[in-house]
Amino acid sequence: MTGAPLAVLRLGVADAADFHELRLDGLRRHPEAFGASYEEEVRHSLEDCGRRMESGIVFGIRRNGQHALDGIAGLYIPEAIKTRHKGVLWGMYVRPEARGRGLGSALVARVIEHAATLVEEITLAVGASNASAMGLYKSAGFESYGLEHRALKMAGRYVDEVLMRLVPVQ
Ligand SMILES: CC(C)(COP(=O)(O)OP(=O)(O)OC[C@H]1O[C@@H](n2cnc3c(N)ncnc32)[C@H](O)[C@@H]1OP(=O)(O)O)[C@@H](O)C(=O)NCCC(=O)NCCS
Structure with missing residues (x-):
């Protein structure tokens, strides 16, 4: 851990290009870690990313006030009543060179x-x-409640996923 404060920002339209850069870096380096694919999201325009920031809930961290984002995470809330x-x-x-410092x-x-x-x-x-x-998720209080076999399929290879849940304290 460095002594630098970790300010987590709610990202907006102005952050769309930085979000896109880091998101694509993650999808390219760790295809097995995400349901989305690099090949799909590399086609997203800046306007697509801006709309994602505007209509969704996305957070990011810039270390030491640097311009580039070093970490991102989102929260999706369905609109359907049920x-x-x-x-x-x-x-x-989290960007590889920024890991292990508490950003996640x-x-x-x-x-x-x-x-x-x-x-x-x-x-x-x-x-x-x-x-x-x-x-990371366990240390934040998430507990596993299931396992989805063959949740992802990539080039004929399957990835099982552990399903986790947490009830936030209001
Ligand atoms: C998972 C990830 C977000 C962690 O980010 P990070 O900034 O390094 O995490 P932190 O420094 O905040 O570490 C938090 C906790 O995560 C866990 N953790 C982090 N790296 C770990 C490792 N290599 N092995 C085991 N546990 C680890 C530890 O519990 C750690 O707690 P500690 O600091 O008390 O040891 C990062 O490794 C990453 O981006 N990985 C690739 C993408 C990915 O897998 N995303 C998740 C998709 S579900």
């Missing part, structure tokens, strides 16, 4: 804090062999 009591933590990613923990904590006012429960899915992400 499912909008639960939010989904998605897109957790700070992002999860911010998502939980934000979700507490909006939903009754947060769920997520994490690759069954993704020890670092699972450790």
Whole structure:
């Protein structure tokens, strides 16, 4: 850990290009960690990303006030009446050179804090062999409640995902 404060920001339209750059870096380096694909999102325009920032809930961290983002995470809340009591933590990613310094923990904590006012429960899915992400979520209080076999299929290879949940304290 460095002594630099970890300010987690709610991202907006002005952050669209930086979000897109870091998101694509994550999808390219860790295809097994995300439901989305690099090939799909590389086609997103800046306007697409701006709309995502505007209509969604996305957080980010810039270390030491640097311009580029170093970590991102989102919270998806469905609009449908019967499912909008639960939010989904998605897109957790920290740039490799920024890992192990608490950025992931700070992002999860911010998502939980934000979700507490909006939903009754947060769920997520994490690759069954993704020890670092699972450790992050467990240390934030998430517990596993299931395993989805063959959740993702990439070039004929399957990835099982552990399903996790947390009830945020209001
Ligand atoms: C998972 C990830 C977001 C963690 O980010 P990070 O900034 O390094 O996390 P932190 O420094 O805040 O660490 C928080 C906790 O995560 C866990 N953790 C982090 N790295 C770990 C590792 N390599 N092995 C085991 N646990 C680890 C630990 O519990 C750690 O707590 P500690 O600091 O008390 O040891 C990052 O490794 C990443 O972006 N991975 C690739 C993308 C990915 O897998 N995303 C998740 C998709 S579900």
